[in-house]
Amino acid sequence: MTKNYEPKHIALAVAIVIAIFSLILIVFIPQTVADIVHYSTGVWQVFVPKENLIVYGIGFFLLFLAPLFLFFMNMNKRGIYICIASILLSFIPFYMASQSYLIFSNDSITQSPILSTKVSNYSWNEVQSVTFYEAEEGERSKYEFIFQDGHLIALEDNAYFQSILSKLENKLTEVKLSIERVMLDHHQE
Structure with missing residues (x-):
């Protein structure tokens, strides 16, 4: 057949x-x-x-x-x-x-959003603050970068981010910044 x-x-x-x-x-x-x-x-x-x-x-x-x-x-x-x-x-x-x-490099942080032709490029000296929001177990922690012009970039704490964390901490030390740590507690909200 x-x-x-x-x-x-x-x-x-x-x-x-x-x-x-x-x-x-x-x-x-x-x-x-x-x-x-x-x-x-x-x-x-x-x-x-x-x-x-x-x-x-x-x-x-x-x-x-x-x-x-x-x-x-x-x-x-x-x-x-x-x-x-x-x-x-x-x-x-x-x-x-x-x-x-979103690119993290030796010289800058560069972001090109979806559906946009605008590329934002920030030198490390333009970083105003970096905050690590530590979530409770079972939830994702995140990092927030605020720049001098008020622009905010938020990233989940994942394996990709962990791979650059030591470089990030070294670069922030160079520009006299540190990562502020905040514990998120959803029970208080």
Whole structure:
């Protein structure tokens, strides 16, 4: 017994594979792309904002839709054009997400928010204060950086941040600052 697969069924299989791999790749792709695009000499760490995951998710969803259009439109010309358009449109969110980052380096802290062309670059002398908010067990602690112009950057205390903590403390000592520690107690609120 031979199996006869129509091209539209192959398109459906491709859509399913894209969906499965997207769930796996969304964990690794944002940080990998940020490191490749923005890492250079003197950079301690490139952080990827959580919002980037949503934008990457939109890109992967557009890729997932492309073969689905072929499947539901029975591989006709209109379906092919819509498939190609969906693939091309997926590059827009991928590019936008790759341009959003937070970089800690020897010389500065640089932030480029999602959906913005503005890049904020602060030298270490422009840091006004750094506060570590220590959360209760089971919750995430965070660091807040306040700059002389009032701009605030908040970061979760995670493994990426822990990897630069000693460099950060050394740099803050150079500019005569220290990390203020605050214990968060949600029972008092």
